[in-house]
Amino acid sequence: MTESEPGRAVRTYLDHLSVERGLAANTLSSYRRDLRRYLEYLHEVGVAALDQVTEATVASFLVRLREGDGEHPALSSSSAARTVVAVRGFHKFAVRDGLATHDPAGAVKPPSPVKRLPKALPLTEVEAILDAAGAAGTTLALRDRALLEMLYGTGARISEAVGLDVDDLDLTDESQGTVLLRGKGGKERLVPVGSFAREAVSAYLVRGRPALASVGVSTSSTAKSMGGALFLNARGGRLSRQSAWAVLVKAADRAGITADVSPHTMRHSFATHLLDGGADVRVVQELLGHASVTTTQVYTLVTVDNLREVFATAHPRARA
Structure with missing residues (x-):
């Protein structure tokens, strides 16, 4: 069979990617596979020359990728996007190299x-992690419990939590306190501290932090770097982001939680549980420190399963 004009152009493009661009073998293999499928489609719809390809041709090929056919399963959005990128690169090269007069794929x-939904843990798993914080009876257990209660109780980012100073807390209210969090771009927000987090932090301040701070004052350099940090490490310095992450991972492991857990998991859980409890999305936006409510609205998608469950049990025409 005589090689078609598009076929020759694709071969030239692949040579260009291999020789001049120096693409890795695996990447080149992906381009070759994606463009082979594109050539098959062009042959199927009767396109024999590059200048016969229109924007509609490329768009319909994208539809075919997403829907699949008898020989190919439907592709996910990410796989289809990769194939379209290969096609766009090919047509752009063809125009630049004088193999075609126009680029039908650019638009x-x-x-x-x-859009991937944030991962949120059920409340029972969050509570299990909090209960498993630190080795029981140790000074660090008080710190770890306070840290995790603060992450879940305020929705703080890990960097915001480890950046806290003692003076950022106001726990004078016996039932609820506040904490000043410094978010992205130096933006500050005042967030309530619930009773569980308040009790855990108070216990740490009274029985845990003084012991850790006393270690830190053994050298003037450590004492100076410690400053007024709320969460201290075993040497009396400010707890690092990496160490705080490790505290959570160890607690999750002790609690037997098999899902991947990160500090952001606690933040996601904070937001999701608030919305499940009836909180307004704009209130959650303020608590999280999001500049736009659009960022926060992704959490409302997480509660769809909860809404379905309520609907199925409450609506008279929802039950079979």
């Missing part, structure tokens, strides 16, 4: 990736 946008 065809790859499909947007699926």
Whole structure:
């Protein structure tokens, strides 16, 4: 069979990627596979020359990728996007190299990736992690419990939590306190501290932090670097972001939680549980320190399962 004009152009493009661009073998293999499928589609729809390809041709190829056919399964948005990127690169090269007079693919946008929902833990698992914080009976257990209660109780980012100074806390109210969190771009927000976090932090301040601070004053350099840090490490210095992360991972492991858990998991859980409890999305936006409510609204998608469950049990026409 005589090689078609698009086929020759694709071969030239792949040579360009291999020789001049120096693409890795695996990447080149992906381009070759994606463009082979594109050539098959062009042959199927009767396109024999590059200048016969229109924007509609490329767009319909994208639809075929997403829907699949008898020989190919439907592709995910990310896989289809990768193929479209290969096609766009090919047509751009063809025009630049004089193999075609116009670029029909430039205006065809790859499909947007699926918006991944934040991972939130059930309340029972969050409580199990909090209960498993630190080795029981140790000074560090008081710190670890206070840290994790603060992460879940305020929705603080890990960097915001380890950056706290003692003076950022106001626990004078016996039932609830406040904490000043410094977020991205230096933006500050005042967040309530619930009774559980307040009790854990108070216990740490009275029985845990003084012991850790006394270790830190053994050298003037450590004492100076410690400053007024709220959460201290075993040497009396400010707890690092990495060490705080390790505190959470160890607690999750002790609690037998098999899901991947990170500090952001606690933040996601904070937001999701608030919305499940009836909080307004704009209130959650303020608590999280999001500049736009659009960022916060992704959490409302997490509660869909909860809404379905309520609907199924409460609506008279929802039950079979």
